[in-house]
Amino acid sequence: MHIAVDIGASSGRLVSGEMKDGKLLIQEIHRFANGYQKQGDHHCWDIDHLEEQILRGLEIAKQQGITSCTLGIDTWAVDYVLLGKDGERLRDVIAYRDSRTDGVMEQVWEKVSKSEIYRKTGVQYQSFNTIYQLFTESEELIQKTDTILLVPDYLHYRLTGKKVMEATNASTMQLMNPLTKDFNADLLALTGFHSKQFAPLIEAGTIIGELDESLKKQCDLPVCTVIAVGSHDTASAIAGVPASGSKWAYLSSGTWSLIGTERENPILEDSSLEKNFTNEWGINNTYRYLKNIIGMWVIQEIRRVYPVDYNFGEMVEAAKQTNLKQVASIDLNDARFLKPHNMIEELQDYCRETDQSVPADIGELSLTVFHNLAIAYSEALKELEVLTGESIQTLHIVGGGSQNAVLNQLTADYSGLQIVAGPTEATALGNLIVQMIAAGELESLDAGRQLIRKSFPVEIFTPSSRNKIKKNRRTVHDSKS
Numbered sequence: 001m002h003i004a005v006d007i008g009a010s011s012g013r014l015v016s017g018e019m020k021d022g023k024l025l026i027q028e029i030h031r032f033a034n035g036y037q038k039q040g041d042h043h044c045w046d047i048d049h050l051e052e053q054i055l056r057g058l059e060i061a062k063q064q065g066i067t068s069c070t071l072g073i074d075t076w077a078v079d080y081v082l083l084g085k086d087g088e089r090l091r092d093v094i095a096y097r098d099s100r101t102d103g104v105m106e107q108v109w110e111k112v113s114k115s116e117i118y119r120k121t122g123v124q125y126q127s128f129n130t131i132y133q134l135f136t137e138s139e140e141l142i143q144k145t146d147t148i149l150l151v152p153d154y155l156h157y158r159l160t161g162k163k164v165m166e167a168t169n170a171s172t173m174q175l176m177n178p179l180t181k182d183f184n185a186d187l188l189a190l191t192g193f194h195s196k197q198f199a200p201l202i203e204a205g206t207i208i209g210e211l212d213e214s215l216k217k218q219c220d221l222p223v224c225t226v227i228a229v230g231s232h233d234t235a236s237a238i239a240g241v242p243a244s245g246s247k248w249a250y251l252s253s254g255t256w257s258l259i260g261t262e263r264e265n266p267i268l269e270d271s272s273l274e275k276n277f278t279n280e281w282g283i284n285n286t287y288r289y290l291k292n293i294i295g296m297w298v299i300q301e302i303r304r305v306y307p308v309d310y311n312f313g314e315m316v317e318a319a320k321q322t323n324l325k326q327v328a329s330i331d332l333n334d335a336r337f338l339k340p341h342n343m344i345e346e347l348q349d350y351c352r353e354t355d356q357s358v359p360a361d362i363g364e365l366s367l368t369v370f371h372n373l374a375i376a377y378s379e380a381l382k383e384l385e386v387l388t389g390e391s392i393q394t395l396h397i398v399g400g401g402s403q404n405a406v407l408n409q410l411t412a413d414y415s416g417l418q419i420v421a422g423p424t425e426a427t428a429l430g431n432l433i434v435q436m437i438a439a440g441e442l443e444s445l446d447a448g449r450q451l452i453r454k455s456f457p458v459e460i461f462t463p464s465s466r467n468k469i470k471k472n473r474r475t476v477h478d479s480k481s
Helices: 047-063 104-109 114-121 130-135 139-144 151-160 167-173 185-191 213-218 233-239 270-274 297-305 312-321 343-353 362-388 405-415 426-438 445-455
Strands: 002-007 011-020 023-033 036-039 042-045 068-074 080-083 147-150 207-210 223-227 248-253 257-263 277-281 287-293 394-398 418-421 459-461
Touching (some): 002 233, 023 426, 047 068, 130 185, 233 248, 233 257, 233 277, 233 287, 297 362, 312 362, 362 405, 394 405, 405 459
Parallel strands (some): 068 223, 248 394, 394 418
Antiparallel strands (some): 002 011, 248 257
């Protein structure tokens, strides 16, 4: 039996997986809430809660009859934990949406240019990248730090006592050379930290170790071997894409939308920088060449502040029933949508400032977002073809957003591509198949993807023109923001 621990920004779960009759069967064991809260001056994750819930999930697994298993952990990227010489945390784990990195990117660019940083790392610019977070740390805290662990690596450490840094997540820090997989000394020096403060780098598929004996005394747990999977959840999601052959791209659709291709080599030219594509490390020494688009975060925030409680399915249905003659053109990647106080007001203000029709009810708001996401996806796919020199025929959409039939059809319409939607559980599935490869049950990533194709249904969407709505051809530069 194998157990995937898959933790996102708003929730986490433990999912078991096993091979039966040539198919992969999965079952959710335990689900729990996650989120950041204001602690003093910063927004922080409750990392102790995550550890407790992993152990609680393993206890439930034992109660369900799972006496022996492997376990892999994936989470979001860039955030980290600072440990002192005694192995204990030096402070709370600050969340990437915290305001401490506001304006920091520009400070770093004064010391090293954007293009030079991109050539050195291949990683796209996000104001919350680890390099900018580390840049804000005090000299006192730097001196006290013995070890830096990214969030999933810290959870590995708490379970096994082993300090390691898994590669797919390490690559997101904007500190690593994409060719040598070493730290770039010049960039690391900007932060004040040094390479010896980071745990040793390991690849996905590496066996980390058994559960610590102290945990076995505290809890009734299965015999469990912890394996490093693609600990960045996007790496696991892409491993779980049920693709075959070539000429395909992926869209991991959740809070963020990650759209790209799987490559053998990075692309480090200025043209790639200009379009803000990133070269993160994938499974089996591949590169996740992708673009980060804001994704379902906008819909989540609309739902949070809307005065009537709608679930996501109801928002999709409301969008489907809405008749708009013209949809506002909105650059959802504008920084103003990253963490607004009220997403609905922010969207409506944007439309007023750019002299566009203002969406009012839940259907209009949802449909406006879906159209603009689909347009952003289609534009990113065209950029991807130009930058890679390779044509794309199929887009695989995986993750929770793959259930959005309205957005899937709009994406097919605007891109002109066949859309293969599903499975929704791609991240957990990618996590599980890496464990199965490490355990010798599967020969390769291709074999794992073939197993997923056999085991889980997908839905196909083909392009049409009936859903396209005339939109105002405006850009972010038209905004008065």
